[in-house]
Every structure is written in structure tokens, then in C-alpha cells.
Amino acid sequence: MTDQRMLTGDRPTGKLHLGHYVGSIANRVKLQHQYETWLILADLHMLTTKNARSDIDEISGNARQMVLDSLAAGIEPERATFYLQSAIPEIGELNTLFQNLITVPRLERIPSLKDMASDASKEEMPYGLLGYPVLQAADILCVKANVVPVGKDNHAHVEVTREIARRFNHLYGETFPVPELVTSEVSTLVGTDGHAKASKSLGNVIYLADSAEEVRTKVAAMYTDPNRVRADVPGTVEGNPVFIYHDAFNDDPAQVADLKERYQAGTVGDVEVKDKLAAAINRFLDPIRERRAAFEAQPGLVDQIIVEGTERTRREVQQVVFEVRKAMGLAGA
Numbered sequence: 167m168t169d170q171r172m173l174t175g176d177r178p179t180g181k182l183h184l185g186h187y188v189g190s191i192a193n194r195v196k197l198q199h200q201y202e203t204w205l206i207l208a209d210l211h212m213l214t215t216k217n218a219r220s221d222i223d224e225i226s227g228n229a230r231q232m233v234l235d236s237l238a239a240g241i242e243p244e245r246a247t248f249y250l251q252s253a254i255p256e257i258g259e260l261n262t263l264f265q266n267l268i269t270v271p272r273l274e275r276i277p278s279l280k281d282m283a284s285d286a287s288k289e290e291m292p293y294g295l296l297g298y299p300v301l302q303a304a305d306i307l308c309v310k311a312n313v314v315p316v317g318k319d320n321h322a323h324v325e326v327t328r329e330i331a332r333r334f335n336h337l338y339g340e341t342f343p344v345p346e347l348v349t350s351e352v353s354t355l356v357g358t359d360g361h362a363k364a365s366k367s368l369g370n371v372i373y374l375a376d377s378a379e380e381v382r383t384k385v386a387a388m389y390t391d392p393n394r395v396r397a398d399v400p401g402t403v404e405g406n407p408v409f410i411y412h413d414a415f416n417d418d419p420a421q422v423a424d425l426k427e428r429y430q431a432g433t434v435g436d437v438e439v440k441d442k443l444a445a446a447i448n449r450f451l452d453p454i455r456e457r458r459a460a461f462e463a464q465p466g467l468v469d470q471i472i473v474e475g476t477e478r479t480r481r482e483v484q485q486v487v488f489e490v491r492k493a494m495g496l497a498g499a
């Protein structure tokens with residue numbers, strides 16, 4: 167364990183799913199042993215796409231679920247500090263100061279901006295959505311993180327953070343580490359419907375909290391090779407969601423190799439491929455379910471983790487903001 171830090175997190179828009187797991191959580195669970203770990207509940211980021219009063223009312227319930235999901239997935243409460251972004255106003259202050267360290271055209275070139283703005287026409291894109299990566303730089307640099315494990319949609323954002331850190335250090339003196347991006351093997355998990363990305367907002371996900379029955383139902387309805395109308399028609403394995411999930415979650419590689427071979431030869435039915443996938447995902451989720459039940463049985467634990475983590479983080483961030491003001495020669499330092 168070094169004194170280096172890891173920071174990552176999620177928007178409290180719903181429960182965590184298998185996409186989060188492969189894109190970021192698996193790395194979090196691994197890296198928590200090497201790095202001091204900070205996990206953000208990024209509710210201000212949620213406001214860029216969901217800001218109705220009814221959405222905001224869901225933040226606290228979703229945040230609790232996400233902490234429970236993280237613990238169930240293997241994050242150890244004594245190793246990780248969770249914090250609620252909106253409860254630390256100093257993050258907003260850093261955001262304001264960082265806004266002048268990056269240009270508008272640079273932000274406009276970020277690919278995820280186009281995806282996130284796709285619902286609304288560009289005319290309706292909020293100012294905050296353009297600034298999303300700047301606020302993310304504030305999240306990451308407010309605790310001086312050294313590593314950031316995130317899925318593909320966030321890779322370009324971490325690059326913006328690196329540029330802001332370098333620019334700050336150049337203008338005002340060495341203050342921030344330039345954080346490293348940590349990528350994962352499956353950087354974007356496909357949706358169960360075949361859509362390129364499994365996403366809460368698209369409803370094409372298997373949640374870490376799904377029951378065995380829910381998993382079986384979702385897997386049975388999964389998108390496969392559309393050209394394969396019968397079991398005796400040879401099928402395509404590459405890019406086929408069912409096999410992408412087999413590769414990612416089945417702990418029996420010999421079984422996966424056998425299914426692939428028979429699928430390509432047209433000697434296995436979709437039902438068998440899917441039944442074995444549902445069983446594999448359930449084997450993968452079983453220990454997560456057990457840990458969830460154990461943490462759920464401790465009343466008040468999750469609230470305590472959020473409250474104490476946020477207080478602890480706020481004290482850290484206040485120190486960093488003081489240092490930032492001092493470096494910049496602003497009043498109040």
C-alpha cells in the first residue's frame with residue numbers, strides 16, 4: 167500500500183450493473199489494496215441530464231444502493247472512502263477555478279458529449295453538460311488522485327483532467343499529480359439488447375442486485391445472431407452479446423470454447439447457450455449476493471459510511487482548495 171490515491175465513482179441514477187463491473191468495479195476491487203481509495207457519488211453530474219425535482223428526490227436512495235452494491239462487489243469499507251459530491255461545496259469552487267484552464271473547442275470535441283446530448287438537440291444542451299469533464303477534473307483533483315479506473319465513455323474525460331492538472335501546475339506551480347487512466351479488458355460492455363453499451367438509462371442491463379430468476383429471464387431474452395433462425399444454422403460468435411457475456415463472466419473457459427465451436431457448426435441451440443450463460447452469471451453473482459445480505463443486515467452502516475466519508479473528504483478538499491488559492495495568489499489563503 168502506497169500513499170497514492172485512486173478515485174472513481176458513479177452517478178446516482180440507479181443500481182450498479184455488469185457494465186459498471188467490467189468497466190470499473192473489478193479494477194476498483196483490485197486496486198483498493200494498492201491505493202488509498204475514494205469513491206464519488208456523483209450527484210452533481212446527474213443534474214446535467216436529470217434535474218427534475220423527482221429525479222433529485224431519488225439521489226439518496228440510489229446513493230445508498232450504490233454503496234451497498236460496491237460493498238457487495240468486494241469494496242472493503244475500511245479501505246474506501248465514499249463521498250457525496252453535492253455535500254462538498256469546495257468541489258464547485260475548484261470547478262469554477264478550473265473552467266479557465268481548458269477551451270470550449272477542446273470540450274466540444276469530446277465524443278461522449280455527443281452521446282449524452284443525443285436525447286436533446288444541441289440547441290437544448292445545458293451549459294453544465296459541456297462542462298461535465300471540468301467538474302470531473304474537480305472530483306479527481308480535489309483529493310489529488312493518482313489513478314482513475316473508468317469505462318471507455320470516460321477515457322476522454324480523464325484526458326481533460328490530465329490537461330487541466332498540467333496547465334494548473336504550469337501556471338501556478340507544482341500542485342497536482344497528473345492522474346493515470348486505468349483501463350479494463352472489456353472497456354464497454356454491450357447491452358443485453360445488442361446496443362453498443364449496457365446502460366441504466368437504456369434498461370438493457372443485468373444488475374448486480376438481480377435475483378437468479380431475473381438473470382434467467384433477462385438472459386433468455388438476450389439479443390444473439392439475428393441470422394440464426396434455427397439451431398442447425400451455423401452462427402456467428404464474434405460480436406454476439408451472448409458470447410461476449412460468456413467470455414466476461416463464465417468461469418469455465420472449456421465450456422465456453424465448446425459452446426462456441428458447436429454454435430459455429432450449427433450443433434447447439436440458443437437455449438443451451440443461454441441456460442449455461444444464466445448459470446454462469448448466477449455463479450458470478452452468488453458471492454456478491456451473499457456479501458450484500460451480510461452488509462444489509464447491519465442497519466445504519468451504509469448511511470454511516472456516506473456521512474463519515476463525506477465529512478472526511480470535505481476536510482481533505484478544504485485543505486486542497488486552500489493550497490490552490492495560495493498557489494494562485496487569490497484572497498483567503
Ligand code: ATP
Binds near residue numbers: 175176
Ligand atoms: P447513465 O445511463 O445514468 O449514464 P451508466 O450506466 O452509463 O449510467 P455511469 O454512472 O455514467 O453509468 O458510469 C459509471 C462508471 O461505469 C463509468 O466509469 C463508466 O465508464 C462505467 N460504465 C458504465 N456503463 C458501462 C458499460 N456498459 N461498460 C463498461 N463500463 C461502463
Ligand code: MG
Binds near residue numbers: 319
Ligand atoms: Mg453514463
